[in-house]
Amino acid sequence: MIYLYALIVLSSLGGGLALLLLIADRFLADYGPCEISVNDEEPFVVEGGCTLLEALYEQEIFIPSACGGQGTCGFCKVNVFEGGGPVLPTEMPYLDKSELADNTRLACRIKVKQDVVLRVKPEYLDIQQFRSIVIAAKMVTHDTRHVVLKLADEQEINFVPGQYIQVQVPSSDGITFRAYSISSPPSTKDEVELVIRLIPDGLGSTYLHEVEVGEEVIFTGAYGEFVLEEDVETELICVGGGCGIAPMRSIIRHIGDVSPQRKCKLFFGVRTMEDIMYLEEFEQLADEMSNFEVHYALSDPKHSSPWQGERGYIHESVAKHVNGDGNGNRQAFLCGPPLMIEAVTKVLEEKNVPKDLIFYDEF
Amino acid sequence: MMDSSVGGVAVILLAAILTNNILLSKFLGMCSFIAISRDLRTAWGMGVAVTLVTFTTALLNYGIYYGVLVKDAPLCGADLTYLTFLVLIMVIAGFVQLVEMVIERFSPVLYYKLGIFLPLITVNCAILGVNLLMIDSDRQFNLVQTAAYALGSGMGWLLAICLMAGLRKRLEYADVPKPLQGLGITLLITGLMAMAFMGFAGMVDI
Numbered sequence: 335m336i337y338l339y340a341l342i343v344l345s346s347l348g349g350g351l352a353l354l355l356l357i358a359d360r361f362l363a364d365y366g367p368c369e370i371s372v373n374d375e376e377p378f379v380v381e382g383g384c385t386l387l388e389a390l391y392e393q394e395i396f397i398p399s400a401c402g403g404q405g406t407c408g409f410c411k412v413n414v415f416e417g418g419g420p421v422l423p424t425e426m427p428y429l430d431k432s433e434l435a436d437n438t439r440l441a442c443r444i445k446v447k448q449d450v451v452l453r454v455k456p457e458y459l460d461i462q463q464f465r466s467i468v469i470a471a472k473m474v475t476h477d478t479r480h481v482v483l484k485l486a487d488e489q490e491i492n493f494v495p496g497q498y499i500q501v502q503v504p505s506s507d508g509i510t511f512r513a514y515s516i517s518s519p520p521s522t523k524d525e526v527e528l529v530i531r532l533i534p535d536g537l538g539s540t541y542l543h544e545v546e547v548g549e550e551v552i553f554t555g556a557y558g559e560f561v562l563e564e565d566v567e568t569e570l571i572c573v574g575g576g577c578g579i580a581p582m583r584s585i586i587r588h589i590g591d592v593s594p595q596r597k598c599k600l601f602f603g604v605r606t607m608e609d610i611m612y613l614e615e616f617e618q619l620a621d622e623m624s625n626f627e628v629h630y631a632l633s634d635p636k637h638s639s640p641w642q643g644e645r646g647y648i649h650e651s652v653a654k655h656v657n658g659d660g661n662g663n664r665q666a667f668l669c670g671p672p673l674m675i676e677a678v679t680k681v682l683e684e685k686n687v688p689k690d691l692i693f694y695d696e697f
Numbered sequence: 698m699m700d701s702s703v704g705g706v707a708v709i710l711l712a713a714i715l716t717n718n719i720l721l722s723k724f725l726g727m728c729s730f731i732a733i734s735r736d737l738r739t740a741w742g743m744g745v746a747v748t749l750v751t752f753t754t755a756l757l758n759y760g761i762y763y764g765v766l767v768k769d770a771p772l773c774g775a776d777l778t779y780l781t782f783l784v785l786i787m788v789i790a791g792f793v794q795l796v797e798m799v800i801e802r803f804s805p806v807l808y809y810k811l812g813i814f815l816p817l818i819t820v821n822c823a824i825l826g827v828n829l830l831m832i833d834s835d836r837q838f839n840l841v842q843t844a845a846y847a848l849g850s851g852m853g854w855l856l857a858i859c860l861m862a863g864l865r866k867r868l869e870y871a872d873v874p875k876p877l878q879g880l881g882i883t884l885l886i887t888g889l890m891a892m893a894f895m896g897f898a899g900m901v902d903i
Contacts, residue, residue, distance in 0.1 A: 339775040343765055347784060351791035355798075362798045422809045445805065 368417075369449040373456070380446060386412070387441040390454075396461040397454060398557040399500070400513035402537075403442040407513075409557075410441040417450035463554045464489055466526065468547050474611040478531045478577055479543050480517075483551055490523040491555060495562055495584040496667060496693075499526060499555030503541045512538025515669070515695070516556065517580035519587035526553075529580040529611070560667065560693050562588070568663040569597040571656060571687070573678050575648060575670025576604070579612060581695065585667065586626070590619055597625045599655060603648025603674065605634040607641050629655055649677035658685040668694040706845045709838075712901040713849025719823045720857040721891040726823030730858050731883055733811070740862035741855070742807045746815065748851030750796055751824050754789045755847030758828050759840060761788065785828045786819075793819045823854050860890065 365382025370389055380389040387403050387410050390396075401407040408428030418439050421429070425440045444450075466483035474480045485491060493516060500511040518527035530542045545551060562585060563570075570589065572582040579602055589596050604610055616628045631644040631651045644651050648670075664687050668675050675694045682692055719725050726747070733743045761784060768776035797815050801808045808815065818824065827850045830836075831843045838846060864886055873882050 336775045336777070339773055340777055340780055343773060343777060344780065344783065344787075347761070347787060351787065355791060355794055358795050358798050362802045420806050422806060424809050443809075 365447045368446050370446065371449075371451045373453050373459070377449075382446050382448070384446055385442055386414070386418075386439075386444040386446055386450060386452070389446050390441060394463065395454065395458060396463065396500070396554040397441050397458055398461075398513075399442055399511065400498075401442075402503070402510040402512055405440060405443050408440065411438050412441045413437045413453040414439045414444065415451045415453070417446075417448045418444050418452075419447070461554055461557065462489075462491075463552065464491060466551050466553065468545055468549050468551060469525075471545070471547055474529070476608050478529060478609075478611060481528045481530060481542055481545070482518075483526045483528070483553070485524050485526070486550070488524070491526060492523065493520050493556035494558075494560070495520060495588040496560035496581045496695075497556040497558035498581070499528075499553045500557065501528075501538060501542065502552040502554075503538045505537055510537065511554070513557070514538070514542075515580040515584070517583040519584055519591055521588070521591050526555075527583075529577050529583070531577040558695075560695070562667075563663070563665045563691075564592075565663065566593045566596045568665050569599070571599050571601075571652070571664060571666040571682070573601040573648060573652060573666065573668045573670070573674075574603070575674040576609075578669030578671075578674075578695070581667070581669050583612060583615075586616070586619060589626075590623055594623045595625055596623075598623070599627045599629070601629045601631070601648050601651050601655070601678075603631050603633060603651070603670070606632060607635065627655070647677065648674060649681045652678055653681045653685075656682065656685045656687075664688075664691065666692045668692065670696075672696045706841055708901045709842055710845040710849040713846050714853040714856060715894060715897040716901055717850075718853040718857060718894050719826060719850045720854050721887070721894045723826060724891075725826040726821045726854055727887075729817060729821055730854075730861065730887075731880065734858050734861040734865055734883070737859060737862040737866065739807075739811070740858045742804075743811055744851075744855030744858045746796060746800070746811065747818060747821060747823065748848070748855050750789070750793060750818055750821075751827050751851035751854070752844070752847045754785075754792050754824060755828055755831055755843055756840075757788050757792065758785050759831065759843045762832050781829075781832070786825060789824055789828065790819045823850070827851075857890065861886065 363383055367379045368382040369377040369379055371377035372390070372395060378393055380392065385403060387397055387399060397412060398409040399407065400409050403410070405424050411433070414437055418437070421434065421439065422443050425443050428440060429438055465486040467486055468481060469484040470482040472480050496515070498513050498515045500513050502509050502511050514528045514530060516526055517529050518525060528542065530539050532543050533539045570585070572585055574582045582600055582602070586598065586600060589598055600616060610630060613630055620626045620628050629644060629651050631646055631648050632641055633647050635641045635645055666682050666687050668678050675696050679692055679694065683689060713719070716722070720727070720730055729743060734740050762781065764770055765772045766777045766781060766784065768778070793816065796818070800811070800815065827847055831838055831846050861883070865883065868882060877885070
């Protein structure tokens with residue numbers, strides 16, 4: 335009998351609490367329909383309670399967000415003039431004084447609770463959503479996969495080398511997205527190639543490592559503000575670490591397409607011989623492009639004695655092969671882990687490469 | 698059995714704030730105390746949330762404990778006191794969810810500042826501690842005394858965390874030896890504060 339009482343007491347208590355929470359949820363979390371006006375256009379109506387990033391995504395306004403709306407990348411900046419509420423402490427690390435003054439906010443942190451008036455960069459309105467089919471996939475190292483996506487419905491994507499796309503990734507909380515640099519040249523408009531390194535328990539990399547040839551992948555793009563200097567007199571210095579090779583491959587293949595005589599140096603740093611990728615492809619390009627140099631360096635080649643090339647960290651190679659006379663225009667593009675970016679930036683500045691011509695992408 | 702006159706209730710309130718400060722005498726609720734005491738305004742918000750949750754859940758749990766769980770209770774005759782822990786934590790967890798919704802609706806800044814610690818109030822041992830201590834059979838608090846004890850305990854926790862936030866603000870300008878920076882010096886100061894609060898010990902006791 336006592337157990338029956340216990341059961342009745344616990345279940346009625348649990349049920350009562352659940353009912354109370356449901357009622358509270360109904361009244362407290364119900365913000366009703368809210369109007370959102372973007373760039374002075376006709377406002378659209380969304381159901382309140384979602385984030386501004388989600389609301390814009392629903393209206394096919396694709397704001398860049400490399401972290402998938404987690405508030406950790408600081409890419410989803412928009413200017414919110416009305417209805418954004420106070421600036422939150424979680425936004426502060428990503429906003430400087432001038433941005434705070436012009437009402438810049440992170441779209442992923444703002445919950446739509448009332449009518450919102452905002453401005454987004456006009457180029458964001460050109461970003462499209464694409465459906466694609468995986469047509470090829472192969473492992474290029476023990477943990478990195480090369481995936482080729484063919485756009486469906488005869489769509490074409492316009493991008494500049496160095497830009498990235500955001501792939502829709504199914505997760506337990508619905509759909510989220512992850513950013514990947516495009517590694518194919520912009521001349522191929524109906525295909526996109528990606529280089530994906532498997533991160534243990536990583537949502538996006540696991541998905542793209544498991545997706546099979548013939549399956550559909552949805553992505554938006556192209557994002558990124560890096561602008562390649564098209565002047566052929568400008569020497570290009572590309573430095574990549576890990577899967578930071580992806581945008582470099584796009585840039586170099588693009589140069590191979592449009593100005594094969596252009597001066598260009600590629601530095602790629604990995605730990606061991608097992609991590610080397612695309613070396614043969616670049617060496618072949620170096621044969622075709624007379625002013626293109628390839629430097630691969632291994633930082634930890636202990637177990638890879640056959641390696642005849644350079645050893646040490648990649649910034650040491652950069653120091654060795656980039657001259658410091660400061661003659662001629664130079665543009666540098668770095669992609670890799672933060673420590674590598676920091677070390678290479680320092681070396682390049684010592685070599686008189688102007689700071690505003692050093693672009694980087696940390697991950 | 699405690700004195701249930703107005704004076705007696707005031708003694709319980711004062712004792713819960715000072716002499717029997719739940720944080721400094723029993724060291725309950727330390728994790729959020731250390732994590733949220735960097736900034737006075739956030740500490741104040743957290744303290745108010747803890748006080749509110751402690752006070753309200755203590756009253757709710759008082760009603761449930763004496764109305765349902767104890768032997769020969771008006772709503773259920775069987776002795777269900779062995780379910781005490783389960784029931785207390787269930788009520789606290791449900792109520793914290795409710796507080797979370799209210800704070801998110803009315804103060805998004807506080808909501809984001811408290812971050813993960815808001816749902817973690819659920820497992821703030823100070824709150825479960827107060828809920829368990831109020832039904833301590835030696836004390837036999839009545840409803841008014843329970844309310845005073847719970848309110849006092851919450852306020853005591855609020856006082857301690859605000860004092861600590863003030864001290865840590867000053868510590869930013871202090872020359873703390875490197876190995877002690879951060880958590881180390883915070884724990885040392887907590888110990889010193891606890892000793893200082895022991896100075897109140899002879900005043901009142903419960």
